[in-house]
Amino acid sequence: MSEAHQMIPDWEPTPNNLESHWIPFTPNRSFKARPRLIARAKDMHYFSIDGRPVIDATAGLWCSNAGHCRDRIVEAIQTQAAELDFAPSFQFGHPKVFELASRLTLMAPGDLNYAFFTNSGSEAGDTALKIALAYHNVKGQASRTRLIGRERGYHGVGFGGISVGGMAPNRKFYGSLLAGADHLPHTYNREEQAFTRGEPEWGGHLADELERLVALHDASTIASVIVEPMAGSTGVLPPPKGYLKRLREICDKHGILLIFDEVITGFGRLGFAFAAERYGVVPDMITFAKGVTSGAIPLGGVLVRDHVYDAFMNGPDHAIELFHGYTYSGHPIAAAAALGSLDTYQEEGLFERAKKLEEPWADAFHSLKGEPNVADIRTLGLVGAIDMHPIEGTPGLRGYKAMETAFHDHNIMIRITADTIAVSPPLIISEDQIGEIVDKIKKVLKAVA
Numbered sequence: 001m002s003e004a005h006q007m008i009p010d011w012e013p014t015p016n017n018l019e020s021h022w023i024p025f026t027p028n029r030s031f032k033a034r035p036r037l038i039a040r041a042k043d044m045h046y047f048s049i050d051g052r053p054v055i056d057a058t059a060g061l062w063c064s065n066a067g068h069c070r071d072r073i074v075e076a077i078q079t080q081a082a083e084l085d086f087a088p089s090f091q092f093g094h095p096k097v098f099e100l101a102s103r104l105t106l107m108a109p110g111d112l113n114y115a116f117f118t119n120s121g122s123e124a125g126d127t128a129l130k131i132a133l134a135y136h137n138v139k140g141q142a143s144r145t146r147l148i149g150r151e152r153g154y155h156g157v158g159f160g161g162i163s164v165g166g167m168a169p170n171r172k173f174y175g176s177l178l179a180g181a182d183h184l185p186h187t188y189n190r191e192e193q194a195f196t197r198g199e200p201e202w203g204g205h206l207a208d209e210l211e212r213l214v215a216l217h218d219a220s221t222i223a224s225v226i227v228e229p230m231a232g233s234t235g236v237l238p239p240p241k242g243y244l245k246r247l248r249e250i251c252d253k254h255g256i257l258l259i260f261d262e263v264i265t266g267f268g269r270l271g272f273a274f275a276a277e278r279y280g281v282v283p284d285m286i287t288f289a290k291g292v293t294s295g296a297i298p299l300g301g302v303l304v305r306d307h308v309y310d311a312f313m314n315g316p317d318h319a320i321e322l323f324h325g326y327t328y329s330g331h332p333i334a335a336a337a338a339l340g341s342l343d344t345y346q347e348e349g350l351f352e353r354a355k356k357l358e359e360p361w362a363d364a365f366h367s368l369k370g371e372p373n374v375a376d377i378r379t380l381g382l383v384g385a386i387d388m389h390p391i392e393g394t395p396g397l398r399g400y401k402a403m404e405t406a407f408h409d410h411n412i413m414i415r416i417t418a419d420t421i422a423v424s425p426p427l428i429i430s431e432d433q434i435g436e437i438v439d440k441i442k443k444v445l446k447a448v449a
């Protein structure tokens with residue numbers, strides 16, 4: 001029992017007990033010493049437990065793309081909870097999950113005509129990797145077992161995701177991970193790319209590193225390549241011009257499946273339903289989560305092209321084709337929340353809105369160049385990132401202080417990865433609110449100088 005626990009009288013589960021919750025991806029002791037507690041939310045704002053409105057510059061965790069507690073989504077969840085709370089996801093179905101699969105596949109480019117549902121982005125990543133391995137098996141190429149990811153990539157926290165992921169702190173404590181994973185180099189080079197708006201000119205050639213991995217391992221051992229079209233969690237790295245197209249070409253040449261992890265880039269973040277559309281590249285699978293329900297209920301999934309699905313549709317009719325799935329795959333309330341979210345996106349034209357705001361957003365955001373400690377600024381769609389010079393000897397401290405002061409003193413929620421600030425507001429943001437966010441970040445930068 002920790003000392004803090006001993007101080008809790010009689011283990012009462014009172015709201016004042018901050019100790020028992022082991023908070024994910026958070027420095028627990030710092031948080032519990034000065035908590036950032038949120039009581040409610042509406043549209044562009046959170047409200048702290050002491051009633052302060054806090055502008056949400058991060059769409060929660062890159063997910064509340066329609067803003068918070070939107071009527072249509074709330075009603076969809078409430079109605080569904082009263083009508084059908086759960087139906088078995090294996091061997092049975094319910095109408096909304098089929099409707100959702102149709103809607104999503106219609107939104108996706110090319111022949112991404114099938115949807116497999118999960119509960120999170122991590123599960124979506126692991127599901128896509130498993131489908132890739134199983135696909136080559138059913139096609140008679142069982143030697144294709146290597147999974148290629150990319151340095152600085154993030155595909156969630158399952159063993160598959162961290163094996164192909166490329167963020168060292170997420171990997172280093174977890175043993176040898178999946179055998180046979182390898183990594184492309186990341187695409188960031190400050191000397192060549194600093195203060196780029198949108199896709200950098202430099203770096204497209206880095207896709208050719210896949211040829212090097214093919215030469216090293218041989219194509220006959222490689223199942224798939226997974227990348228985020230824009231690397232998000234590592235600190236926002238937009239893809240260099242031509243990079244994703246080149247990856248597609250090399251994968252086609254060698255019979256390797258290409259997976260786009262669109263957990264962040266999906267649902268309007270880059271001005272399109274999926275980044276695949278923005279870049280004119282149809283991957284073999286797209287993983288999604290977050291924005292599919294505007295963050296209101298957990299849901300994720302994998303969109304799959306015809307040739308991948310078709311490869312499994314053989315054997316006796318009564319036999320299961322893919323031994324994979326989750327109790328809550330396509331949960332009725334999650335499906336209802338997703339349909340309510342897609343309706344909201346469509347009726348309010350939010351993807352187009354994000355596209356229209358990309359320029360004013362970039363103009364406003366890049367005006368922060370020259371503020372204290374700003375080493376680089378990157379923008380893409382409705383995403384912006386600022387690399388700050390670290391405090392000497394204590395990397396990550398300036399970033400943490402920035403997030404703290406932003407929330408407590410400047411009424412804005414920002415996200416940090418080490419000393420990088422990343423923001424990605426709900427797509428309902430107004431131009432005035434863009435100005436407000438940039439002004440507040442300017443104050444934050446000065447406060448942590």
Ligand SMILES: Cc1ncc(COP(=O)(O)O)c(C=O)c1O
Nearest residue numbers: 120121122154155156261263264
């Ligand atoms: C690109 C990407 N993939 C996967 C995930 C994991 O999603 P989840 O946290 O829902 O498991 C994330 C989460 O941030 C992500 O950004």
